[in-house]
Amino acid sequence: MKTPPGFRGVFRTDLRARAAYAEGAGIYRIVPAAVAVPSTVDDLAVLVRWARAERMPLIPRGAGSAVSGSSVGEGILLDLTRLEPQPLSVDRAGLIARTGAAVTHAALAAAAGRAGLRLPPDPSSSPWATLGGMVATNAAGPRSLRHGSVRRWVRALHMVTADGDVAELRRGVRPTGDGAITRFLSEAAPTIAEAGDLVWERFPKTRKNASGYALDAYVSSGDLLDLMIGSEGTLGIITEIEWALAAVPARRAALRVDLDTLASLADVILRLHPLDPSAIELIDRTFLDVLPPEERSEGIRAVLLIEFEGEDEDVLTQTVHDARRRVAPLVERVTTATSGAAADRLWAVRHGASPILAGLPEHRRSLQVVEDGCVPLPRLAEYLDGVSAVARAHGLECVIFGHAGDGHLHVNVLPDVRQPGWELTVASLFDEISELVIRLGGTPSGEHGDGRLRAGLLSRIYGTEIVELFRRIKRAFDPRGILNPGVILPDRWEPLSQLKAGAEAAVLPEDIADGLRNIERTAGYARSRLALADEATR
Numbered sequence: 001m002k003t004p005p006g007f008r009g010v011f012r013t014d015l016r017a018r019a020a021y022a023e024g025a026g027i028y029r030i031v032p033a034a035v036a037v038p039s040t041v042d043d044l045a046v047l048v049r050w051a052r053a054e055r056m057p058l059i060p061r062g063a064g065s066a067v068s069g070s071s072v073g074e075g076i077l078l079d080l081t082r083l084e085p086q087p088l089s090v091d092r093a094g095l096i097a098r099t100g101a102a103v104t105h106a107a108l109a110a111a112a113g114r115a116g117l118r119l120p121p122d123p124s125s126s127p128w129a130t131l132g133g134m135v136a137t138n139a140a141g142p143r144s145l146r147h148g149s150v151r152r153w154v155r156a157l158h159m160v161t162a163d164g165d166v167a168e169l170r171r172g173v174r175p176t177g178d179g180a181i182t183r184f185l186s187e188a189a190p191t192i193a194e195a196g197d198l199v200w201e202r203f204p205k206t207r208k209n210a211s212g213y214a215l216d217a218y219v220s221s222g223d224l225l226d227l228m229i230g231s232e233g234t235l236g237i238i239t240e241i242e243w244a245l246a247a248v249p250a251r252r253a254a255l256r257v258d259l260d261t262l263a264s265l266a267d268v269i270l271r272l273h274p275l276d277p278s279a280i281e282l283i284d285r286t287f288l289d290v291l292p293p294e295e296r297s298e299g300i301r302a303v304l305l306i307e308f309e310g311e312d313e314d315v316l317t318q319t320v321h322d323a324r325r326r327v328a329p330l331v332e333r334v335t336t337a338t339s340g341a342a343a344d345r346l347w348a349v350r351h352g353a354s355p356i357l358a359g360l361p362e363h364r365r366s367l368q369v370v371e372d373g374c375v376p377l378p379r380l381a382e383y384l385d386g387v388s389a390v391a392r393a394h395g396l397e398c399v400i401f402g403h404a405g406d407g408h409l410h411v412n413v414l415p416d417v418r419q420p421g422w423e424l425t426v427a428s429l430f431d432e433i434s435e436l437v438i439r440l441g442g443t444p445s446g447e448h449g450d451g452r453l454r455a456g457l458l459s460r461i462y463g464t465e466i467v468e469l470f471r472r473i474k475r476a477f478d479p480r481g482i483l484n485p486g487v488i489l490p491d492r493w494e495p496l497s498q499l500k501a502g503a504e505a506a507v508l509p510e511d512i513a514d515g516l517r518n519i520e521r522t523a524g525y526a527r528s529r530l531a532l533a534d535e536a537t538r
Contacts, residue, residue: 004046009037010082010530011037013033017035017533020033020512021529026067026368027069028370028452029072029499035076038082038083043270058078058483060078063133069451082102083102086102095217097112105127109126120246123127126523132238136230138150141390142307144403154244161477162236171221171223202480219418235473253339254320254343255324255335255337257299272306285301288300291356363418368410369429370434376443380404399413412436417502454495458489470488519532
């Protein structure tokens with residue numbers, strides 16, 4: 001494959017470059033056909049127009065830290081991290097920031113913080129997560145309980161469409177333009193408007209949902225922006241974002257609640273909701289068991305960590321005492337922290353398992369297979385017990401934690417990849433837990449998106465009529481299907497194939513495979529994959 005005519009960026013088809021982009025976070029290893037690194041938005045548009053003419057798939061990607069498989073694929077891997085310009089400006093008076101898509105959340109947090117502001121959605125991947133990737137997945141994080149996901153904070157975005165046009169979508173403004181926008185407004189928007197009641201009927205009644213296209217948000221707002229957010233690079237390629245910001249709260253406080261049973265879990269959370277906590281995080285027994293012995297809290301079934309934010313110290317302290325009074329009759333023990341430093345110490349346990357999971361021996365891989373389920377709050381304990389029961393029935397160890405205040409849990413499965421047939425066992429677990437989520441009225445994705453992993457579940461969640469609306473949206477924006485094919489709407493679906501672990505994994509140059517494993521172990525997703533490819537050739 002030759003460099004596309006007029007493309008001025010980096011274009012590589014050698015095995016080392018392709019191998020370096022074969023993995024992201026998550027479970028997959030898929031070697032792309034080529035790697036393209038555009039230098040400017042105009043350069044990106046040139047590449048997209050060529051790909052459209054050639055019907056060549058493009059897989060947009062930032063840091064590659066998406067866990068659902070949306071940043072790997074068999075076409076041209078499109079690395080957007082060198083795209084220029086990359087603006088980063090903060091308007092303190094207007095509570096607004098403007099950023100390039102390749103700017104990281106941490107960079108925005110630092111710039112906004114100097115003005116006393118922040119972007120409240122703060123995923124744990126902040127040091128490397130690119131803001132374009134966060135919009136593409138509608139990212140959230142622990143504080144989504146109070147502040148919502150990224151969608152609430154996006155005011156406008158610039159994008160390159162599948163036609164190679166540059167377009168702007170702005171909240172509250174009817175978009176104009178040729179190509180994709182015109183097709184959507186004429187071919188999809190009227191049908192969606194007629195189906196408004198069906199959308200409200202079929203969408204899960206959960207606090208968070210990142211599965212499918214956000215028809216519920218679009219029907220509510222009428223803003224095309226809401227369909228683009230969370231579309232995982234399948235409808236357009238985001239290049240620039242305008243954000244709403246909020247003031248950094250002056251004070252934080254926290255509680256730790258130890259539960260000896262899950263019977264009171266939902267009741268505890270619902271008693272806390274009226275106090276407007278910024279976060280309610282759950283640490284299951286399975287999580288506690290991988291911590292160092294002195295931190296395991298033996299005899300406890302689960303731990304809830306609750307955070308409050310505010311401006312007035314006395315009011316915040318009273319809120320913490322009120323929270324303690326509300327939940328104390330239902331739980332084993334409550335510990336309070338009424339200063340930010342004390343809250344940090346209380347929350348330290350939340351971050352303890354990740355380094356341990358990353359450092360597992362090579363035969364014991366931590367795989368994000370059923371890692372994003374979100375259910376209605378009254379069903380949360382049932383879901384938690386169900387996941388544990390399915391794992392036990394299949395002889396699989398797993399670690400469970402997550403955003404309990406939203407009914408949203410992450411599950412890391414820890415198979416022994418030396419065992420023959422482990423892939424089939426994990427596939428059975430995936431099927432059974434997916435059915436459990438749907439039976440409980442939940443969604444298989446609370447914040448990470450469908451990607452390749454969950455794409456085939458959409459008809460079981462929404463029904464064929466809603467999925468056909470999804471397909472109509474995709475055809476309007478991307479009639480030739482070049483943007484991230486297989487993500488959200490697959491033609492064929494094999495969720496547990498092309499894995500990065502096991503005997504069937506694609507063979508990569510040994511040093512690159514080791515480098516990718518080190519990135520996974522150390523969360524080194526900010527590392528340049530081209531640099532990794534070229535290290536042994538200099």
